[in-house]
Amino acid sequence: SQQGEEDPQALSIQEGENATMNCSYKTSINNLQWYRQNSGRGLVHLILIRSNEREKHSGRLRVTLDTSKKSSSLLITASRAADTASYFCATDPNDYKLSFGAGTTVTVRA
């Protein structure tokens, strides 16, 4: 069943701007992960944040997690054309089976 829901569904930004997308989920989790998918390809793992963590950074990515609100956000700073992709959040309730949302499509304009 689909656990996570990303918001917005689509986002268009200028190169150099920041992109923020949100994910809400319904049940308790062990960790939450973000993935990127370039058009027609497989998903690539970006970052994992555990339920006892509040914030995590990886390069130009910043992820926050608020377990009391059952929500997470992904921030991409100083966006580039190569960041154009769909972004998915996925939740792990502690059984290694990830539930994915429907994704946010990000378009970075030159």
Place this chain on the structure above:
Amino acid sequence: DVKVTQSSRYLVKRTGEKVFLECVQDMDHENMFWYRQDPGLGLRLIYFSYDVKMKEKGDIPEGYSVSREKKERFSLILESASTNQTSMYLCASSSQGDYGYTFGSGTRLTVV
């Protein structure tokens, strides 16, 4: 470079055919998964396996079966393909513990 390899990128099959989608990983991962991806629906879990010869149903197993005879290989079988099984199929693997999935490039299956 570690990876998950799916045997076909594009596949066209006829209604009623038995279809095999193969997935091989070279990372010695215990867990393997099959998802299908449809526009607006995200990824839905079909079957998964935590070990050799072990399989469990995901959220949408109807019309599918799987086989895991070796640790590195996880096959998805469409017993009798139907047009509503036209979709992108994604295989993934992971280790036990808090690790992300490694996905294959996907197989876009069209059933006509």
